[in-house]
Amino acid sequence: MLPEIEKLLVLQDRDQRIRTLKTELKNAPIERKDLEVRLAATAAGAEKAKANLRELEVEKKRLEVEAQAKRDQINRFKAQQMQTRKNEEFQALGNEINHFEKEISKIEDRELEVMELIEKAKPVLADAERAVAEAKSRVAAQITDLEAKIATLGETLNTIESERAALTEGIDEDILDQYNRLFVSKGGNAVVALEHEVCTGCHMKLTTQTLVRVRGGQQITHCEQCGRILYWTM
């Protein structure tokens, strides 16, 4: 194998690792965002349960106040009945009292319904709050892991990048230039093996002339289909 091919293969291995590390580093904030979004959704569920319970409690209070106001009014009507001497007025007040008593009875029915709803809403809220607490500690742990992973990835990337310059020494500048361009344009595979007369980069069959040149191992040879640099391992 051409010594330059050997060097390019080492360089390509490092470049592929750099590429993978950079992708992972780029995706890390997205992963973090995902975790935060899921946590926010759980928290929103708990907020909804809390708001529901609060609304029911407000309604219960309002019904209590309303019923009490009607009871007070009935007492005032009763006091007026005691004072009146007119039969008609006594009768009219009695009708009012009946009317208010029916309304109180309706309010009390609704109060019972609301109290039942409150009893059902309490465990729903407790479950939702427990889910939030669990999600918070789980996400906190996952974020800690993710941050540790980012730090490690960053260190590894720095190490490989600092070693890379030394690996390009002794490679002809034109070839290095071709390699760099191919690495970018061919998805991180600039130097590929020749296998069963096929380029493993584009999977096209190579011409006899190219096969002979690659197997000869005397010069840098490109695939005539995709332009990648070819090497022969046998």
Ligand SMILES: [Zn+2]
């Ligand atoms: Zn090819």
